[in-house]
Amino acid sequence: PPKIKVSPWPQADLLFKQDPRFRGGDGAYSIDLGGDRVLWLMGDSFIAKSSDLNRKSSTMIRNCVGIQLGSDPSKAKMRFTWRRSNSAPASFFPEDGSEWFWPGHGTTFEGKLLIFLMRLRHSETVLGFQTAGWEAVLIDNPKDKPRFWNLQWLDCPKNGWEILVGSAGVFVHQSYLYALSVKESKRHEAFLVRWPAKDAFNSNLSNPQWWDSSKESWTSQGKLSREPKALFPDAQIEFTMHYSKFFQGFLQIQTSGFGGASLASRLSKNLTGPWPGSMRFYTPEEAWTPSIMIYAGKAHPELSGAGLVLTYATNSLDFAQLMTDESLYYPRFLKMNWE
DSSP states (O other): OOOEEEEEOHHHHGGGGSSTTEEEEEEEEEEEEETTEEEEEEEEEEEESSSOOSGGGEEEESOEEEEEESSOTTTOEEEEEOEEETTEEEOSSOOBTTBEEEEEEEEEETTEEEEEEEEEEEOSSSSSEEEEEEEEEEESOTTSOGGGOOEEEOOOOOOTTOEETTSSOEEEETTEEEEEEEEOSSSOOEEEEEEEHHHHTTTOOSSOEEEETTTTEEEEGGGOSSOOOOSBSSOOSSOEEEEETTTTEEEEEEEESSSSOEEEEEEESSTTOOOOOOEEEEOOGGGGSTTEEEEEEEEOTTOOSSSEEEEEEEEESOHHHHHHOTTSSSOEEEEEEEO
16 A cells, blocks of 8 residues: 655645635635636635734625635635625625525536535524535636626525535536535435536536435436435535545545544545545644634645645634634645655
């Protein structure tokens, strides 16, 4: 087996601090837009309202987007985009009444960009929110600056199983659009959904096909009388999956654990499995910080500067600490290299 080395990449961490009004965020899915442009999809983000550049005088919006120019994050340029409402920063994907959107993943195909979104609402749980379904947005002009994008909200068939379609890795493979999808339950199971790519990027998500691991076959959602058997359990809501030429298989990256979590991976020769249990391979230095939350581990195969570029998010269960410690809540980069 190859010798794997994972190490922090502080030079790349500065990428998310180039825009002075962006005071931290999580999520951090990336999508290759071509032409040396990389899209970053961010969840809850602090945006400074004035020249007083700190979190205490910032607004938290539910999502924003960033454009990276250059493939090496330690050398690239970055700027974020959000909307404005009553002269204040507002979410790029606007709220729908009392519900809001966090980005899942997305991908491009034949010049169009498709982004999946998680719908959220407030709850009385410890974390203060609960999932309320999924949505998708098609953009036919991703080469333009984000503020000029045409956002087409698609009709998305709901499922009765509380599975968030596209909350995890999304990619096109062999003429199909695949969306890794997770059920927020005790088992946190991951499911696989697909569409013919030409249908999906022509605004048609009406007939998703689900992989049922018990039958080892694809079934249209309308023909399913029960929840399909998942790919694997113990997934995070957010993770990435991509085909790795080096590992000659599909590589899944996520965090494992709650609080001071580690990064973990799975590898399968086939997209439909079988999938082994996850293997922890790196514990960030912040893991022993009191009240820490480490989550949203992801791979970014379109980026350069390492064999594989990874990120993870940090947060705190102590809100006062989050507001004062700005070493937290910016995505952190890791280099994965091998021999």
